[in-house]
Amino acid sequence: xxxxxxxxxxxxxxxxxxxxxxxxxxxxxxxxxxxxxxxxxxxxxxxxxxxxxxxxxxxxxxxxxxxxxxxxxxxxxxxxxxxxxxxxxxxxxxxxxxxxxxxxxxxxxxxxxxxxxxxxxxxxxxxxxxxxxxxxxxxxxxxxxxxxxxxxxxxxxxxxxxxxxxxxxxxxxxxxxxxxxxxxxxxxxxxxxxxxxxxxxxxxxxxxxxxxxxxxxxxxxxxxxxxxxxxxxxxxxxxxxxxxxxxxxxxxxxxxxxxxxxxxxxxxxxxxxxxxxxxxxxxxxxxxxxxxxxxxxxxxxxxxxxxxxxxxxxxxxxxxxxxxxxxxxxxxxxxxxxxxxxxxxxxxx
Numbered sequence: 001x002x003x004x005x006x007x008x009x010x011x012x013x014x015x016x017x018x019x020x021x022x023x024x025x026x027x028x029x030x031x032x033x034x035x036x037x038x039x040x041x042x043x044x045x046x047x048x049x050x051x052x053x054x055x056x057x058x059x060x061x062x063x064x065x066x067x068x069x070x071x072x073x074x075x076x077x078x079x080x081x082x083x084x085x086x087x088x089x090x091x092x093x094x095x096x097x098x099x100x101x102x103x104x105x106x107x108x109x110x111x112x113x114x115x116x117x118x119x120x121x122x123x124x125x126x127x128x129x130x131x132x133x134x135x136x137x138x139x140x141x142x143x144x145x146x147x148x149x150x151x152x153x154x155x156x157x158x159x160x161x162x163x164x165x166x167x168x169x170x171x172x173x174x175x176x177x178x179x180x181x182x183x184x185x186x187x188x189x190x191x192x193x194x195x196x197x198x199x200x201x202x203x204x205x206x207x208x209x210x211x212x213x214x215x216x217x218x219x220x221x222x223x224x225x226x227x228x229x230x231x232x233x234x235x236x237x238x239x240x241x242x243x244x245x246x247x248x249x250x251x252x253x254x255x256x257x258x259x260x261x262x263x264x265x266x267x268x269x270x271x272x273x274x275x276x277x278x279x280x281x282x283x284x285x286x287x288x289x290x291x292x293x294x295x296x297x298x299x300x301x302x303x304x305x306x307x308x309x310x311x312x313x314x315x316x317x318x319x320x321x322x323x324x325x326x327x328x329x330x331x332x333x334x335x336x337x338x339x340x341x342x343x344x345x346x347x348x349x
Contacts, residue, residue, distance in 0.1 A: 001061070003065075017071055019072060020072060020074065026059075065102075071105050074107065077110065099131075104132055110139070111128070118140070118142060121142065135155060136156070137159050161184075171186065172203040178207065181207045182212045236263060236265060243271060243272045243340040246275070248276060266297065272307075272338075277312075277313065287317060287321075294307065294330065306341070308338035309321055
């Protein structure tokens with residue numbers, strides 16, 4: 001409230017043009033009491049921008065703030081409990097209200113909640129994707145995106161999706177919008193949600209020529225292991241894919257690791273790999289298959305230098321994998337320490 005009051009004070013309003021980065025966390029239903037002396041100031045500003053009067057909830061003040069900052073490059077929004085149906089803090093459902101200044105200039109936008117029970121609507125997400133200067137988008141999605149999206153394109157190159165829904169299907173229309181996506185992470189926040197890996201791979205196909213880093217943290221549908229997914233979910237024709245996080249089931253983890261099969265699955269320029277092993281227990285054949293996979297990959301993917309294994313991997317198992325990786329010149333790192341080192345290099349290019 002003090003910051004808003006400063007921006008609305010005559011003589012100090014030029015301070016708004018110097019704000020390049022801002023992070024806002026708030027509770028939608030609670031608002032700091034407004035001094036009666038300041039009421040005319042806030043109401044006049046809201047009226048000037050065509051916003052709803054009076055300003056009674058914190059959402060109203062966040063919306064007003066976004067209309068006052070014309071040169072924001074990085075914007076982080078952390079609503080505590082705003083339902084997805086009440087999204088006027090972005091000005092997306094208020095009839096006749098122009099796009100807030102902050103959203104016209106923003107390049108890096110993050111909008112996430114502390115709980116997976118909240119998230120943006122499909123309409124709201126599409127609006128974020130098509131902002132005029134947007135390049136990086138980190139967003140929590142709650143409901144689906146209609147397959148019949150209007151013709152739209154996006155300049156987003158880095159897209160991080162925390163998905164709270166129950167189906168993978170909305171991802172396909174989403175990935176038809178960016179023109180040249182280079183970094184994509186897709187995280188399912190509800191661990192009980194099963195994902196059809198074949199359907200997921202088809203959804204990713206439009207971006208295969210530009211994706212450099214792909215991060216898929218999800219729970220695969222165990223039926224997928226019997227639907228030919230290991231043969232179909234091939235990344236071999238992804239020319240610039242250098243960093244990959246994905247379930248082992250998306251690769252030939254349940255099948256014999258022949259050189260021919262691996263060449264049909266792995267991208268030729270892969271440098272870093274993290275595998276999610278979704279088994280309750282590490283049976284001997286699972287471990288043997290994983291070790292054969294890593295050994296064979298040195299022939300198929302000669303640029304591979306770093307591997308991480310996630311799942312119920314106890315220390316003896318991890319040490320066996322570490323020993324094999326050491327012998328063939330691959331660094332095995334703990335899951336908690338795995339980060340894509342190629343991100344900075346890609347960014348420089």
